[in-house]
Amino acid sequence: MFKNKALIRLALLGSMVAWLILLFSDVTVLFSSMQGLQPDVPEWMPRLMLMAFVICLFYYYKLRVERDDSLNFTDLLWKVFATGLITTVISLVLRLLVFLLGRTALATNVIFSDFIYQINLALLVNFLLAALISWKRLILYQKSKWLLRTWLAFDAILFFILIYDTIGISVSDTLRILINLILGIMLITLSANMRWVAYLNFRQKWTSLLLLLLMFFYLAYFFYSVESGAETITKESTGFLDFRNHLFIILLALFISLYGIFSFLVILFNLPTSSVFEQKLEEVVNFQRISQSIQTEQDEESVYNILLESSVSSVFADAAWLEITAVNNDQKIYTYKISEQEAKNIREHLEKNNIRGVLDTGSEKTKNLSKHLALLKGSRFRSILAFPIIVKEETIGTLALLKELPDGFNKEMTRIVSTFANQAGISIENFRLMEEAFQNARYKEELKIAKTVQQSLLPAKLEQDPDFEVAAFSASADEVGGDYYDTLRIDNSKVALIIADVSGKGTTAAFHMSQMKGIFHSLAQEHLDPKEFMHRANNALTFCLERNSFISASFFVIDTEQKKIRYSRAGHCPVLFLQAGEKKSFYLKDKGAALGMVRNHNYRNHIETNEIPYQAGDIMVLYTDGITEAKNEKGEEFGNDRLAQALNEVASLSAKEIEDHLTKKLYDFTGTKNINDDYTSMTVRFKI
8 A cells, every 4th residue: 555655656756747847848949949049958858758747647547546446437437527627727727817917928928828838738638648547447347358458459559659759750651551540440449348337327327427528528628728829839939849749649639539429428328228227236135135045945055056156157257166164163165167276276375475355354355366366377367256154243154256357356246246145144044043943942951950050059058157147149140150159167266258250151150160169168177377278279270270261269267256357369359348336438458369360389479368357337248340340321330439338328237138238229220130240249247
C-alpha cells in the first residue's frame, strides 16, 4: 500500500516537472522564432517533454484507477466526469481572465496566448488519459485471452505513435496505410466490448447516460479551446507545439469519443431490459432460501459434489477443489478438473510465499494473485477465488475456484459463489444437527449426574459453635461450577473454614473443586498453621492442575478460646470484616499468590499467616469474585462498596438473614437470575 502511494506521487510529480519544462521550452522556441533567432533549447524539446508528460500522467492514472478494486462501473464514469469537471472549471477561469483583460497588451501577447494554450492542452491530455484508463477497465471486464492480447497490441501501437510524434520517424505510405487499417479494426473491436452494461440497473444506466453526455460536452469544449488557441498563435508564428500535428492526441480523442458514443447507444437501447439482470441477481440471492432442504436425504459428500459443479459452471471456472474437515476432524479433499497434487502444490505455494487472505479467508483480502500464481512453475492457473464453508459460525472447509486467465473473477462471480457456499453450509448443518440432537440428549443426562456429584461436594450442614454461627449461599453459572466452601472442626476450640474459586467453569472446574475438598479435609485436621496449610496445598495441587489453571482460596482457623482468627489468603478476594464495637466495616487485604501460580518451594515466600481478634457481634463475609464483579444492564459492577453497604444495613441480624439480604441485594442489582460467573458467599457472625 505504501509503495503504491509513493509511486502515484512520483508519477504525479514527474508529470508536473515535465509540463513545466514543456512550457518553458515551447515559449522559448516560440519567442526565438518570432525574433528570427536561434532558440537556446532544441526545437524537439517541447515534443520530448510532451511525451514525458503523457507517460507520467498515464502511469499516475494507471496506478490510481487500475489497482482500485472497489470501483464499480458507475464509479469509473464518475471519475471521468469529475476529472472533466475540474479541468473544465480551470479552463473557464482562464477564459474569464482573458475576457477581463480585454484588448490589453497582455491579452494580445503571443507568449501569453501560448501560456494559456499550453495549460488547456495539458488539461485536455489529462482528461483523455483519465478516460483511457477508465475505458480500459470497462473494456476488459470479463476479458478473454484474445481481448487481452488485442488491448496490449493497441497499447503498443499508441506508444509507437507517441514516439513517432516525438522524434518524427519516417514511415512509408504502405506502412502508414497498414497501421491506419489495423488501428481502425482495433478501435471498432475494442469499442464493441460492452459486457459491463448488462450489469447496470435502471438507475445506474440513466446516471451513466448523463455522465457520458457531460463527457462529450467536456471533450468538445476542450477541442474548441485548444483549437482556437492554436489558431491565434499560428497567425503570429508557427514555432510552437501544435497539437493538430500530434497524431497521438488526435487518435486518443478519437478512441475516447468512439467508445463513449458506443457506450451511450448501447446503454440507451438496453434501458427496456434493465430489470432482467436485477431479477437474475435476486434469483441467485434467493437460492439459499428457496432450496434450504436441498437433497436432505443424501449424505454430505453429495452436497460437496453439487457445490463444486454449481460453482464452476456459474462463474465459468476452469477447475476447483474443496477441502473439508469432517466431524471426526479428518481432512478430505474433493477436486474438479484438477488433481489433488496440483491443488496441494498451489496451497503450499501460497503458504510458502506468505500470501494471506486467500485460502485462510482472512480479513486482509489479496486483490491480485496473478503475479503470485505466475511464479508457480508447471501450473496453468493464474486466478484463484476462495470461500469458507461455514457451519454454525465455524469454518469447516474451503472452496477454491481456479481460472487460467489472470484476474479472471469479478464481484458478481464472487456474490454467486458466496451464495452457493452459504447454501452448502446450511445443508451440511442439517445433517449434523440430527446427530448433535442425540448427543445433546446424552450430554444432558451426564450433566445432571455431574451436578448431583458437585452438590454432594458442598457441605449439607456447616459447623456451628456457641461462639459463632455460619451461613452460606452458592449458585453456578453453568450446570456445574468451580466455587467451593466448607467448614471442619479441628478440636473443641478450633474450627477451620475455607472458600475457594477454581479458574474457569464447567466440569473441569468442578473436578478441581473435588480435589480441593480432599486436600482441605486431609490437611485441616493436622492442626497446621494457615501458611503451612497453603504451602502443602500448593505442593499437592502442582501435580493435579493444568499449567493454565489455578485456585484462589482463603483458609481460616477460628480459635474460640483465644478469641482470634488466624488465616492466609492465596490470591482470593479480600475478607469483608465488620467490627460491631466500632460500627465500621473494612476489607482484609493481605498478600498471597493463588494456588498453582508458583509451582515450586518458593511458594512459601508468597504466602503469610495473618491474625485478627474478634468480639461479640463482629461479622466476617467470605465471597468469590463472581459477586463483586456481577454487572447490571448498564455494565456497572456490584463492587466492594455495595457489598459493605449491604452488610451494614443488616449488621444486627443473624448469619442466615444477613446471607439472604446480601443475595437479594445482588440479584436486585443485576436484574436477572442468569449469571455469568459463579456466586458464592459465606457469612460468619460471632454471637453476642
